[in-house]
Amino acid sequence: MNKFASFILDLLFPPKCAVCGELTEDRGALCEECLGRYREESGHRSAVAKTFGTGLRIIVVTEYDPARADTHVTERMILRLKKVKRVSLADLFARDMALALLKDVKLSGIRAEDAVLTYIPRGGKNLAKYGFDHGELLCKRISKYSGVEAVSALGRVDGREQKKMNAEERMENAEDSIIAGDTADVKDRHVYLVDDIITTGASAVRAATLLYKAGCADVTGLFIAETVRHDKRKR
Numbered sequence: 001m002n003k004f005a006s007f008i009l010d011l012l013f014p015p016k017c018a019v020c021g022e023l024t025e026d027r028g029a030l031c032e033e034c035l036g037r038y039r040e041e042s043g044h045r046s047a048v049a050k051t052f053g054t055g056l057r058i059i060v061v062t063e064y065d066p067a068r069a070d071t072h073v074t075e076r077m078i079l080r081l082k083k084v085k086r087v088s089l090a091d092l093f094a095r096d097m098a099l100a101l102l103k104d105v106k107l108s109g110i111r112a113e114d115a116v117l118t119y120i121p122r123g124g125k126n127l128a129k130y131g132f133d134h135g136e137l138l139c140k141r142i143s144k145y146s147g148v149e150a151v152s153a154l155g156r157v158d159g160r161e162q163k164k165m166n167a168e169e170r171m172e173n174a175e176d177s178i179i180a181g182d183t184a185d186v187k188d189r190h191v192y193l194v195d196d197i198i199t200t201g202a203s204a205v206r207a208a209t210l211l212y213k214a215g216c217a218d219v220t221g222l223f224i225a226e227t228v229r230h231d232k233r234k235r
Contacts, residue, residue: 018089019076029088030073037073038092047100049220054201056208058221059104061096064197065228078196078224085132087141093224094141101146101192101222110190114217115148118186119194120207121156123177139194142222148192153214154207155181174206183214192222199227 015024017031024031030038042062049059062074069075081089105115119135127133136152143150157177191211198204198221208219 018080018084018086019073029086029092030077034073038077041072041074042096047096047103049100049104052198052201052204052221054205056201056205056219056221058198058204058223058226059097059100059192060198060223060226061093061100062225063228064225067228067230074225081138081196081224082126082134083130085130085134085137087137090134090137090141091145094138095145097138097194097222097224098142098145101142101148104192104220105148105190108190112148114189115192116186116189117143117146117148117150117192117194117222118153118211119150120178120203121152121154121181123156124158135195138196138224142194149185151182151185153181153183153186153191154210155179174202178203178206178210180210180214183211183216186211187215188217190218190220191216192220194222196224197227198223198225 015026016022017024017034018029019034020031022031022033029035045062047059047061049057052058064075064078065072066075069079077089077092080086081093101115101117105112117139119133119139122133122135139150142148155178157179193204193207193211195204201221204221208221211219
């Protein structure tokens with residue numbers, strides 16, 4: 001985009017912060033205040049590799065607490081990522097996830113060419129509503145920063161909205177809606193399964209099961225965040 005076109009675009013559609021909506025000097029993801037708050041919130045955190053309750057090995061960069069969605073920039077960024085296709089916003093998470101991925105590849109003794117990224121596809125209703133798949137976007141940006149190949153190995157048919165489901169209902173919904181796609185590129189490879197948030201693990205476990213059936217060597221979930229589970233939310 002040349003300078004004149006950029007000037008006209010900024011004049012007609014002034015760049016705004018993806019979180020608070022305040023005007024910014026450029027088309028970066030966040031204004032200086034929100035970026036500073038994000039760095040402060042994430043400064044004491046680092047990527048954690050662990051085994052999720054279902055037995056699936058996962059890597060998470062941060063945590064997501066619904067109770068903080070109105071007060072914390074990180075939670076608001078994750079929610080915004082689902083609704084607005086903004087590469088610069090995805091990149092803030094993708095860079096950290098790429099670093100965590102490369103560290104895990106090195107520690108696990110995996111050859112980079114034997115690793116591959118894929119993602120859990122978005123449901124058709126939300127895909128139509130928002131016009132993009134945030135998981136796919138995130139996966140491709142992680143691929144850019146890590147150099148690990150990204151492929152589309154899974155498909156999705158419309159399921160129900162999971163937000164208000166308990167763990168058992170989420171598992172049944174995932175079984176019905178997540179399907180195998182073109183899995184040729186995952187055979188005998190170490191798959192890093194990308195998504196934004198892991199809560200009960202239903203979608204991730206279903207996806208991992210399909211990938212193992214396709215012949216992959218291993219599956220590790222790679223998420224922006226794990227949902228904080230308060231007692232009152234447990235079912």
